[in-house]
Amino acid sequence: RQGRQQLRTASQLSEAAKQGIAVAKGAYSPSLSLGAGLNTSYSYQFKYNGQFPQSSFTDQINQRLGQSIGMSLQIPIFNGFSARSTVRRAKITYQNSLTTEQLAKNNLNKVIFQATTDLKAAQSRYGSTQNAFNAQKDAFYVVEQRYNVGLVNSLDYSTAQTNRNKAEIDFIQAKYDLLFRAKVIDYYLGKQITF
Template sequence: MKYRISILLAFLGFFAQAQERLTLKDAVNYALQNKAEAVKARLDVQNSEYQIDEVRANALPQISATGGLTYNAIIPQMALVMGDQVQVIQMGTPWQSNATVSLNQQIFNQAVFTGLKAAKSTREFYKINAQLTEEQVIEKVANSYYEAYKTESQLTTIDKTIDNTSRVRDVIKSLFDNGLAKKIDLDRIEVSLNNLKSNRQQTINALQLQENALKYLIGMDMNQDIELPENTFEVTKHALVDESVNIENRTEILLLEKQGELLALNKKAIEAQAYPSLSMNANFGYNGFGQVLPWFAKPADGVYWSGASAIGLNLNIPIFNGGSVKAKVRQAQIDIEKLEADKRDTRLGLDLELKNAVTQLNNSLITLNIQKENVNLAKEVLTNIENNYKFGLATLTDLLDAETQYADAQNNHTNALLDYKVAEIALIKAKGELKSLTQE
């Protein structure tokens, strides 16, 4: 029996350790490390380094080697007339082989150099995009986290209400047993208690669904149990916006600016198609031929080798392309102008978001204070009616109504807390400080 108890305690200790206490900071950092969107954004940044290497390779020397071996099963012949005689000459030998090393180097190619600048800007674009992706993940996780916490707080409220109703039920039962209360009063309080238990089960189910949604958002195993700390919903002092806040520092604006830079480079790359280009090429090789396989053979074997080399410059001057480059340049300019329109609209939207976030936070704080006062008043009313009911100065209906109002006040306070926290997240986002949630 002693060993069974030890094994049971060991299992209980294992499951207790398996439950993870998850703060908002932990949830956000876990998501940034494991959520697919964040992981892929980091991989895009890593991949941009390889894109730069690929473009840089076009500006570096291109060296290649070729080789070949040919056996002429039937050697062609040519007839030559020399005087009055016709002579047939064999063109070639049965065996031929060659080996050549070639080099090509771009000396001036505006398209290649512009492409290298664009590749470096693309790396910066992916870095900013990764930052924006992280901010979007943080916002989703924070909102989902507070939604789950709201439901958990509602569950706590229901548990307190059940405890309080059970205590009242026990009082009514005692009065009924002593002939001081009616059977209908006891039945009504039992119905109310059963309804609360039903609501509790529904809230548990809702909480489970929300916790699963939260685990999905952060990329956590669905089998991992989580626990939200009790102090998550505390109201924190948050600095409101002043005139120094600049939306130009928002990631959305930085991303559009970098996109504009890429579009400008794209236009230059298209214009470069009309520029002259200059490259150098060189090659060096050996040709072997003879009556036998040329490899490792000597002139004594009837095999001869000769070397060949050439160095040249290639100049390409576009003269007329039917106006295709001009049309492409105009299309690229249209893309730039469309992006400028997006910038103006984005700035307007971010300014609206900032002002709305401040307004919403202030209104949420006012509502939160009102609901907190309501909770205190409802609790005071419930206490008074409970005392009055014991002395026959209040009806059961008054008591049940007071309990309902107290529970509603607590739930309204919880909802107001959620609204405040969501508004706080919106303000932090509007100020471009979502990354601060990873350090709280």
């Protein structure tokens, strides 16, 4: 899942970088800005011997009310070099993100290919250890029958038993290695892992 997650992340980053090119090209377009404002003020004046008569708060607010409206239009005529370099940087970022995405795909394919190769090797080992175990089991049966009638000594019997046990252990290990390799493939393919 980690490989798939990295691939998904790289793909999303590529898509974002592609959108970044469109955003950078927006610097070639004119822009229109509108603004509005409303303001007022109030001041307190100290009375000195009846001079400077004081206006009330509401009178001052109403008398000093100010309004403004503004509009600004910017046409990019001489900023072409900066806009062009911004677009070029966005395109380079996009190409880098595509390269990163392809690298993530290649890495995931490499890991899946290696897991598939390991699975085939585990299948081959499982078959050969199964054949070896069956052969050692049959050989031990013959030695055991001969031992029971006294035709084989205990050393040969013990050696045949050890060989059979080793072949059985190898077979069991190969069986679980095969199961593990199959589950690794399921993991990389995003399947639910069950036993």
